[in-house]
Amino acid sequence: MEPYGPQGTITVARALELPALRRGLPEVLTGADRLDRPVRWVHAGEAPNMAALLKGGELLLTTGHGLLGGRPAEQRAFVRGLAERDIAALVVELGPRLPALPAAVVDTAGSYGLPLVQLHREVPFVAVTEEIHTELVNEHYTLLRQAEEVHRRCTEVLLGGGGVPEVLRLFADFAGNPVFLQGADGRLLYAAGPRGGGAGAADPLQVWDGLRSCGLVGSVVTDIPGRDPGPGAVRARLTVLPVDAPLAPLHRIAAERAAGLLAVVLLQLAMVRSGQVSWEDVVQETLRSQGPTANIPLRYALEDLDTGEGVIPRGEPILLCIAAAGRDPDRHGEDADRFDVTRATRRDHLAFGFGAHHCLGRAMALLEATIALPALFDRFPRLALATPAEELVPLESFLSTGFQALPVLLEPA
Ligand code: HEM
Structure with a gap:
């Protein structure tokens, strides 16, 4: 027993x-x-x-x-x-x-x-x-530590470039039950089932259709706050339905903490959609945090170069790691790895190079991206990765960043 x-x-x-x-x-x-x-x-x-x-x-x-x-x-x-x-x-x-x-x-x-x-x-x-x-207090303490651990892993997923679907999947695994995210208007935005067997794992959507109206007893429902205080400021709602296993107070604590993280992610998207920040901000922050060019080789020092940390003698080959500049904690802060459209230093990157050979197509590239991205998100507002971010395979290149394939769901469940 x-x-x-x-x-x-x-x-x-x-x-x-x-x-x-x-x-x-x-x-x-x-x-x-x-x-x-x-x-x-x-x-x-x-x-x-x-x-x-x-x-x-x-x-x-x-x-x-x-x-x-x-x-x-x-x-x-x-x-x-x-x-x-x-x-x-x-x-x-x-x-x-x-x-x-x-x-x-x-x-x-x-x-x-x-x-x-x-x-x-x-x-x-x-x-x-x-x-x-x-014994009871120890048991509670263990559970709080588990909630803390889930929060830490969700944060890691977000820092690693994951988004709402990855956080929900992680949370569904932890709760052992399907998890749902609704917009403020009640529309279902995302659903995720736990790994393994169980009704919720098989088809969370079917569970949602069958159970949402009857308000399953023991569900955990947590509001995700918007930016402004007040009752009208709910941005979304996170629901865990206890179809595969009972839920406990711990799950509520963990859901509230996950909601805090989701609020930050959803806030960014909402700020872009409402025009509080521009798509150009999104493009610049993307170039800063994940610019397409990793390194520029085939450069040589024309004269002895004192970098402050040592001298590169004349004639030495130089590899310019321009992507690294965008993640420099001295310039962008300790959270430099985090994608944040409101970051003050979002334009402060070397994605287009620097100096005499600075990218000639910079203005055009920015213009294209700021037209294409809003069009894409208007057409597919729920666009999401089809696989967890950590499963994406990087290009086998030291020149370019990016992935070998980027499977997405245009209309995720
Ligand atoms: C997001 C898109 C783009 C990025 C991140 C990018 C980035 C870069 C980088 C890092 C360089 C090298 C800078 C250096 O050597 O110091 C470069 C050079 C260049 N880019 Fe781009 N580029 C983009 C789009 C474009 C487009 C759309 C065009 C043309 C329409 C273009 C035309 C050029 C040209 C001609 C150079 C060579 C400049 C020179 O050597 O003087 N780029 N780009």
């Missing part, structure tokens, strides 16, 4: 295995087939109206004083109240005042399938509580 329940919890079985409870010689009387129930918290108490104090998912520790002297009907009502609260398990410590559990308690727990455990030896409840809570 898995020791951990849904994320952020442990199972009743795991709690019973921990030393503090084991020392009490636990005996499971009912609900033995439901020890995989998640324990959300531990509560110790004796009050007969205990059920009203609980929220569900607790492992309740009691010495059974509340049961003492009660009539069978009251004992039944006590257990029924707890079962209806959906607590994880009822653990009763036997002692001189309660040497055995009343039949009414055992029968009622059995009829509700509630795990009922009796402890044959006295244990300090504070030790049990502390031990289980430590």
